[in-house]
Amino acid sequence: MLTESKRAVEPQSNSFSESFDIKSFLGRGSFASVCKCTEKTSGKEFAAKIVRFTKGSQADLKKVATEAEIWRTVQHKNIVSLYKTFVQENEIYIVMELIQGTTLFDEIAGQTTFSETQACCVIYQILEALDYLHRKSRIIHRDIKADNILLKQDSVHQNHFHAKITDFGLARRLPRDSDVIKCDAEGAPLYLAPETILADPIGPAVDIWACGVILFLLLVGYPPFWQNDDRKLMLLIVEGCYNVSARYWDQVSDDATDLVKRMLVVHPHKRVTAFKALNHPWIADFEGNEEERIRHYIGNFSSR
Numbered sequence: 021m022l023t024e025s026k027r028a029v030e031p032q033s034n035s036f037s038e039s040f041d042i043k044s045f046l047g048r049g050s051f052a053s054v055c056k057c058t059e060k061t062s063g064k065e066f067a068a069k070i071v072r073f074t075k076g077s078q079a080d081l082k083k084v085a086t087e088a089e090i091w092r093t094v095q096h097k098n099i100v101s102l103y104k105t106f107v108q109e110n111e112i113y114i115v116m117e118l119i120q121g122t123t124l125f126d127e128i129a130g131q132t133t134f135s136e137t138q139a140c141c142v143i144y145q146i147l148e149a150l151d152y153l154h155r156k157s158r159i160i161h162r163d164i165k166a167d168n169i170l171l172k173q174d175s176v177h178q179n180h181f182h183a184k185i186t187d188f189g190l191a192r193r194l195p196r197d198s199d200v201i202k203c204d205a206e207g208a209p210l211y212l213a214p215e216t217i218l219a220d221p222i223g224p225a226v227d228i229w230a231c232g233v234i235l236f237l238l239l240v241g242y243p244p245f246w247q248n249d250d251r252k253l254m255l256l257i258v259e260g261c262y263n264v265s266a267r268y269w270d271q272v273s274d275d276a277t278d279l280v281k282r283m284l285v286v287h288p289h290k291r292v293t294a295f296k297a298l299n300h301p302w303i304a305d306f307e308g309n310e311e312e313r314i315r316h317y318i319g320n321f322s323s324r
Contacts, residue, residue, distance in 0.1 A: 036106040036113040040068065051189070056118060066103055069114040069187075083189075084112045090159055091116075091188040098149035100170060100186040119184060124169035128237055136276055139238035142169070143279075144303050145183035146231055151294035154224035162190035162203065162222075164230035165211045166237065199223050209250055210243055214258045214286050225288035228297070232283025239276055240268040244284060260286040275302035 040057040043065075047054045052071045059066065073080030084105075091102040091114075101117040124142065128134075134142075146169065153159040168187045190206050200221035207216065213229035215222050236244045244262035247253040256262070262284060269277060279302045282292040297303065 035108055036068070036115075037108070039104075039106075040066070040113075040115065042068065057115070065118045066115050067118045069116065071112045071114070073110055073112065081107070081112070084114070087188045087191065088114060090191045090193055094153070094157060094159070094188075096149055096152045098145045098182065098184055099152070100184045102188075116186070117184075119170040119172045119186070121171045123167055124171060124183070124234070125166035127171065128166055128241075134238045136239070136273060139235060139276070140303060142183055142238060143231065143235050144298070146185065146234070147294045147298050147303070149185045150224070150227050150231065151298060154227070154294055158194040160192050160194065160201070160222065160224055161185065161188065161227050162192060163187055163207050163211075164227045164234070165208050166234055167208075169234070194223070209253055210245065212254070212257060213288065214260065215288050217254050217258055223288060224293070225291045228283050228291050228294060229288075231294075231297075232280055235276075235280050235283065236262070239272050239280070242268075258286070260284065273302070275300070275305075278302070 039061070040059055043056045043058055045053065045055050046067060052069050055068050055070065057066055057068045058064070071080075071084055073084070088102065088105045092105075095101070100119060103115045103117065105115065106113040146164070150161070150164075153161060164185070168185060170184045170186050172182045172184055192201050192203060194201055200223040202221050203216075205212070205216050205219055211230040211233050213222070213226040216226055233244055245253055245256045247256060264277070279292070279297065279300050282300070283297070285291040292300070
C-alpha cells in the first residue's frame with residue numbers, strides 16, 4: 021500500500037516546511053536537488069535532499085522509503101548521518117548531516133594525481149565505512165564513487181579533513197540467509213562491477229570494485245576503464261582489461277599496485293574484502309595513527 025511506504029519515510033507528524041527553513045541551494049543530481057536548511061527549533065544546520073516523484077507513484081515512494089530505512093540504521097564516523105525524512109505532496113525530503121567541504125570528485129578534478137599518503141588516507145576511511153556496512157550491517161552501498169565521498173573539515177584543526185560516504189539511494193540490505201541479492205544494473209558506468217553488468221546476483225564485492233576504481237584514479241590520475249561508447253566500456257570492465265602503463269605505474273609502490281589488483285578482480289569471490297584490505301600491508305603498515313594519516317593527507321590540499 022502507498023500509505024505503508026509513506027509511513028516508512030515519514031516518522032515525523034509535521035511537515036518539512038514547518039520544521040525547517042531552506043537557506044541556500046547546494047547542488048543538483050539526476051533525480052534530486054540538495055539544499056542547506058536550518059531546523060527552526062534548534063537553529064542547527066543540515067543538508068536536505070529533495071526528491072520529486074510522480075504523485076501517487078508506489079514505485080517512486082518505495083525506492084526512497086528503502087533508502088531512508090537503510091540509511092536510518094547506519095551510524096559511523098565515515099558515513100554521513102541521516103537525521104529526518106518527510107513526504108509532502110510529490111516531494112520527499114531527506115534531511116542529513118551537513119558537510120561543509122568538498123567532494124572527492126572535485127579534489128580529483130582539481131589535481132592530476134595524489135601522493136600515496138593522500139590516497140591511503142582516503143581509501144583507509146572508505147574501507148573503514150565499507151567494513152562496517154558489509155560485516156556489521158549487511159548493507160551493500162552499490163553507488164560508491166568519487167561524487168559520493170564527501171570531505172568534511174575538522175572543527176578544531178581547520179586544515180584536517182575526514183572522508184564520509186553519502187547517498188544510499190541504491191543501497192540494499194542482504195537477506196539473512198544469503199550473501200548475495202538480485203538487483204537491477206544501476207549506478208555510474210565507470211564504477212560498475214562485472215557482476216553488476218552481467219546481471220548476476222551481487223554482494224559486498226561490488227563496493228570493493230568501485231573502491232578499486234577510486235584508488236586507481238587517485239594513484240595515477242586516470243580511470244582503469246574508459247571508452248566513449250558505454251557498450252565498449254562495459255566489455256572492458258567485464259573482461260577486467262585495464263591499462264597499467266609503466267609511464268605512470270613505475271612511480272607507484274608495489275604494495276599500492278598490489279591492493280589495486282586485489283580490488284579489481286573480475287570474479288567477486290576472489291576479490292579482496294574490506295576487512296582484508298584494511299589489513300593489507302599498504303594500509304596496515306602505513307606509519308602513524310589515523311589522525312597523523314589525515315594530517316598528512318590534507319597537507320597538500322590546504323596548500324593549493
